[in-house]
Structures are given as structure tokens and as C-alpha cells.
Amino acid sequence: MAGKSKDPIGAKRRKTQARIADELGKIGFALPGSAMVRNYRCGKANCACHSDPARLHGPSIQWTRKLDAKTINRRLTEEQWRDYQAWFDNARKLRALVGELERLSLEILEEDDRWPRR
Ligand SMILES: [Zn+2]
Numbered sequence: 001m002a003g004k005s006k007d008p009i010g011a012k013r014r015k016t017q018a019r020i021a022d023e024l025g026k027i028g029f030a031l032p033g034s035a036m037v038r039n040y041r042c043g044k045a046n047c048a049c050h051s052d053p054a055r056l057h058g059p060s061i062q063w064t065r066k067l068d069a070k071t072i073n074r075r076l077t078e079e080q081w082r083d084y085q086a087w088f089d090n091a092r093k094l095r096a097l098v099g100e101l102e103r104l105s106l107e108i109l110e111e112d113d114r115w116p117r118r
Pocket residue numbers: 041042043044047048049050057
């Protein structure tokens with residue numbers, strides 16, 4: 001071996017981190033949750049959508065997200081869906097990039113030889 005590198009992180013990982021930072025910087029607006037086209041039940045208990053067999057409403061565009069451990073559903077118009085679809089994609093990309101950055105960082109920490117001895 002030609003001597004240990006002075007940089008424990010390494011050029012390759014620094015390059016990966018720079019690429020992730022670059023991609024993060026390019027992400028525009030980001031909406032939580034996901035939106036999909038589906039049939040649904042309304043809130044009226046005596047509506048046909050609650051009978052058996054059920055006649056569901058829709059199809060409509062349902063936006064689902066979690067807030068304080070509760071699931072929130074809202075309908076979107078087709079026009080809203082067209083305008084905001086990319087923002088859901090951005091949020092998904094954001095989560096993927098954060099995950100990649102965390103895995104990379106964990107890898108570096110795991111290889112650190114200064115862990116306390118038991
Ligand atoms: Zn209904």
C-alpha cells in the first residue's frame with residue numbers, strides 16, 4: 001500500500017456529496033404526500049357509497065398526506081393536478097436524495113476508527 005490517504009472521506013465520496021448537494025439545490029417546490037386517481041367514499045353515512053355493494057364516487061384525484069400521525073385526504077381538480085404534480089415528484093426526489101446523503105454519511109462514520117472502546 002502506498003500510504004494511507006490523509007482524507008478519510010475520500011475524493012469519490014466528496015464528489016458524490018457535491019452531486020447530491022447540486023441536485024438538492026435544483027429542486028423547486030415540494031408537496032408532502034401523494035396524489036392518485038381513485039374512487040372514494042364520502043362523509044355522508046346514508047350515501048350509496050356506504051351501502052353494500054357500494055357505489056363509490058369518482059374517479060377523482062385524491063391527495064393523501066400524514067399530519068401529526070393523522071391521514072388527511074383532499075380532492076384536487078384536474079387543473080390543480082396538472083399544476084402541482086411536479087411538486088409531488090420533487091418531494092419524492094428530495095426524500096431519495098436525503099436518504100442517499102444519509103447512507104453516504106453513515107458509511108463514513110462507520111469507517112471512522114475513533115469509536116470509543118468498550
Ligand atoms: Zn357518498
